[in-house]
Amino acid sequence: MAIEENGFLEYLQLQDGEPDLVTKSELIARVRAEGYSVSxxxxxxxxxxxxxPRSVRVGSRAGAYPSIVVELVTWILRFRDGGLPIEALKELLPVWKFLIRARSSRELDLGELEYVARQHVTSVEGSLGVARVVIDVMTCYCPKHRKDIVIVAKDGTKMPMGDPKSTVGFAVARMPETEDADPGPRWFxxxxxxxxxxxxxxxxxxxxILGLKPNDPLPQAREDPEPEPEQGDQVKEPTV
Known part of the structure; x- marks a missing residue:
């Protein structure tokens, strides 16, 4: 199986030791099952x-993706629905990858998060989206060991993420856009x-609670998903 330099291996390594793949048809079906339209x-x-990443071929079968791409596509569509431009998503993608690794290691280091975000995110839209990405990755997919995740503050203090008293602050600064303003950054x-x-x-x-009309029924509580056997097209685990 030929693997191009397209990020395929990087995404495969994001899967917390699970090398499973999905075909394109499975990818589209799973994203649609999450309530998002994708073609x-x-x-x-x-x-x-x-x-x-680009898909790869497994023998004579159709192209396949690392299964983590299902979550990635869902994240992209969710943020596009929220009005985030493509360029801001490109800035936030390294943050998303960092958070996936942090979720797998059960440790969210805020100093490292800040470094990655400040290294890659430069626009105001992207900066304002960092908090959304953290909430999305660390809570929306309800990892089975969510209660075991630890937040490491920049002073080394450790806090359990599952404790409502453990909070994370986000502060966005920007440079003035006019020459008449006082020089130097300011809090935005x-x-x-x-x-x-x-x-x-x-x-x-x-x-x-947002997103529904006042009298609309509320969704049922979402539980941690239990692993289920794959259905539909089957692909073999890659040899890398």
Missing amino acids: DRQLTFYVTEGLL ATTRVSLASTDPGSLDPTTV
Whole structure:
């Protein structure tokens, strides 16, 4: 099996020791099962933009992707729905990869997160999106060992992510855009969030529920998924 230098191996290594692959049809089906519309043409577009790795061939079968790409595509579509431009997504992709590794290692080092973000994220849209990426990766997919994840503050203090009292602050600075303004950076936006679960959100008086009309039914509580046998097209584990 020939593997081009397209990031395939990097994404394979993000899978926490699980080398399983998905075919393109499985990828599209799983993303649609998450409630997002995606087509073969869209996948090609995101590959061209450098947001997705190219698929590889396994024998005579159709191209395959590391299964983590299912989560990656879902993340891209979720943030595109939120209005984030492609260029900001490109800036945030290294942050997403860092957070996937942090989730697998059960340790989120805020000093390292800050370094990666400041190294790659330069736009205001991207900077404002960093907190969203952290929340998305560390909570939306509900990893089975979520309660075991530890947040490491920049002073070395360790906090359990599952404790609502453990919070992470985000502060965005920017340089002035006009020559008349005082020189030097200034604070643009700040916030502080908890990464602890709020499930069941419908019964939590401190949780603001958005995205539905006032009288719409609320979704059921989402539980940690149990691993299930793959269905549909089957692909062999890669030899790398």
